[in-house]
Amino acid sequence: MGDYTTVFGRLNNYTKGGVELINDDAKNYVFSNMFEVASRAKPWEKVAVAKNQQYVLEAIRAEGTSEWRVTPHDEFALVVDGDLVVELLDPAKPLVDANESGSRAVKGDPQGTPMGTIHLGHGHMALLPAGRCYRMRAEQPSVVLLQTIQGPDTVEKWADICQKF
Amino acid sequence: MTTSSLALGTEPNEHGYRSFTLGGFSFERDEYFVHIEWPTGRHVAAIEPFLKALMRDVAWNFFYGTVNFDSVIGTVNHYGTVDLFAGRFNEAYRMAELDHLENFPHDEIKQTFQAILADWVNEGFDPFAAPQETGSAYGLKNGDNNSAVTRERVTAQRMVGLPNDEPLRSDASGYPVNRMFLDVDQSEPQVEVEPGYEKEVSAFNFFAYLSRSDVTWNPSVVSVCRDSLMCPTTEEFILPIIHGNDRVEWFIQLSDEIVWEVNDRETGRPRAKVTMKAGDCSAMPADIRHQGFSPKRSMLLVWENNSAELPGLIARGEAPTVPVRF
Numbered sequence: 001m002g003d004y005t006t007v008f009g010r011l012n013n014y015t016k017g018g019v020e021l022i023n024d025d026a027k028n029y030v031f032s033n034m035f036e037v038a039s040r041a042k043p044w045e046k047v048a049v050a051k052n053q054q055y056v057l058e059a060i061r062a063e064g065t066s067e068w069r070v071t072p073h074d075e076f077a078l079v080v081d082g083d084l085v086v087e088l089l090d091p092a093k094p095l096v097d098a099n100e101s102g103s104r105a106v107k108g109d110p111q112g113t114p115m116g117t118i119h120l121g122h123g124h125m126a127l128l129p130a131g132r133c134y135r136m137r138a139e140q141p142s143v144v145l146l147q148t149i150q151g152p153d154t155v156e157k158w159a160d161i162c163q164k165f
Numbered sequence: 166m167t168t169s170s171l172a173l174g175t176e177p178n179e180h181g182y183r184s185f186t187l188g189g190f191s192f193e194r195d196e197y198f199v200h201i202e203w204p205t206g207r208h209v210a211a212i213e214p215f216l217k218a219l220m221r222d223v224a225w226n227f228f229y230g231t232v233n234f235d236s237v238i239g240t241v242n243h244y245g246t247v248d249l250f251a252g253r254f255n256e257a258y259r260m261a262e263l264d265h266l267e268n269f270p271h272d273e274i275k276q277t278f279q280a281i282l283a284d285w286v287n288e289g290f291d292p293f294a295a296p297q298e299t300g301s302a303y304g305l306k307n308g309d310n311n312s313a314v315t316r317e318r319v320t321a322q323r324m325v326g327l328p329n330d331e332p333l334r335s336d337a338s339g340y341p342v343n344r345m346f347l348d349v350d351q352s353e354p355q356v357e358v359e360p361g362y363e364k365e366v367s368a369f370n371f372f373a374y375l376s377r378s379d380v381t382w383n384p385s386v387v388s389v390c391r392d393s394l395m396c397p398t399t400e401e402f403i404l405p406i407i408h409g410n411d412r413v414e415w416f417i418q419l420s421d422e423i424v425w426e427v428n429d430r431e432t433g434r435p436r437a438k439v440t441m442k443a444g445d446c447s448a449m450p451a452d453i454r455h456q457g458f459s460p461k462r463s464m465l466l467v468w469e470n471n472s473a474e475l476p477g478l479i480a481r482g483e484a485p486t487v488p489v490r491f
């Protein structure tokens with residue numbers, strides 16, 4: 001008694017709740033579980049699990065090494081399972097217009113100045129700064145929740161991931 | 166009569182508490198209850214839940230949309246002015262035409278609510294704390310707790326932990342790990358920064374930051390992507406308000422479990438019960454009101470779209486009350 005265990009979800013160990021209807025449609029709640037989504041996703045697939053107008057939260061299955069990406073605005077990566085290494089690079093010339101939305105892939109290896117490397121563990125959050133490039137690496141399958149804006153690579157598959165009844 | 170003289174209230178009553186008026190509303194407290202009167206009715210409510218609701222309303226600057234204190238009393242934020250209402254979102258009061266609403270300048274209602282908190286919260290009672298972490302709200306007037314009731318919510322400009330932004334929490338800064346989060350890993354990320362990039366290469370332990378929160382049901386802004394705000398909060402016991410948002414908001418359950426009761430925003434009729442476990446993501450539509458129940462202190466990520474255009478778009482039917490259709 002009095003020893004509390006904090007329950008976090010994991011890629012291979014999560015329990016899902018759900019919507020119990022009284023007088024409503026389950027679809028109104030757009031209910032999913034980010035670990036279930038990541039467990040069925042391809043590495044680095046950017047699956048939206050929350051959306052509010054143009055803004056999204058993406059559940060990303062991190063596994064192996066990602067492509068280099070550039071973001072026109074700040075993004076924030078929260079590691080919700082596993083470990084992640086993030087490399088940041090200041091590109092030699094601008095690679096994206098600051099008025100754009102969502103990060104996009106950089107063709108090949110971008111030229112520029114290395115800014116630093118961040119080693120993230122469970123529950124850690126990193127800034128992916130506007131105008132900069134980043135690449136991620138995960139030795140074991142891990143899960144990232146990314147705060148960003150809907151972009152060219154955002155995947156929406158609500159009917160596959162959400163409670164419908 | 167000026168706002169400041171109104172906000173001071175009357176001389177203390179036999180229980181030691183001042184009474185307050187705001188437009189046609191009057192507020193009086195005794196040892197156990199608040200007594201609220203308006204031209205078409207009156208309401209009695211237990212003082213502890215009332216003060217907890219009032220505390221959130223003030224600290225959040227009336228938040229987004231409707232903050233129901235209970236099924237009768239509450240406020241609607243118009244971002245500059247604020248409605249104080251009785252029965253406005255209660256089907257029976259509406260049908261009997263007994264509901265009442267008055268609109269006030271933001272500063273006037275805020276000053277009055279702050280004055281009520283300052284006078285009615287006794288020494289040893291913290292309206293933000295979980296029930297087992299604070300003293301009693303009840304009884305005769307006994308000192309005050311002004312350091313607790315004047316807290317505003319924490320809002321990072323870009324991300325917590327960046328230079329000149331909201332600082333991390335530590336034992337030294339007065340934020341020990343909560344008794345229910347003693348098992349949460351406190352290690353910080355390893356950050357290797359090249360010279361000149363100190364303002365951009367940054368990371369922090371988000372879960373450790375939350376484990377050191379000394380308040381419940383009080384979202385704070387932790388990271389900002391244009392109008393997208395990550396507003397995590399730690400939850401224990403019952404959300405002291407019933408929130409009727411004027412836009413869609415999202416809940417991402419980061420740890421443990423919360424059960425949400427969801428009722429119609431306008432009438433209060435039950436619509437659904439949403440059980441959220443770690444990793445679950447759920448939208449709260451813009452036409453409902455919700456109240457959460459958290460058996461163990463849990464980490465909830467509330468995700469808001471702060472766009473000033475949204476409430477008008479939804480009210481005019483130009484934006485849907487749900488985030489996606491599929």
Ligand SMILES: [Fe+2]
Nearest residue numbers: 408410414455
């Ligand atoms: Fe809410």
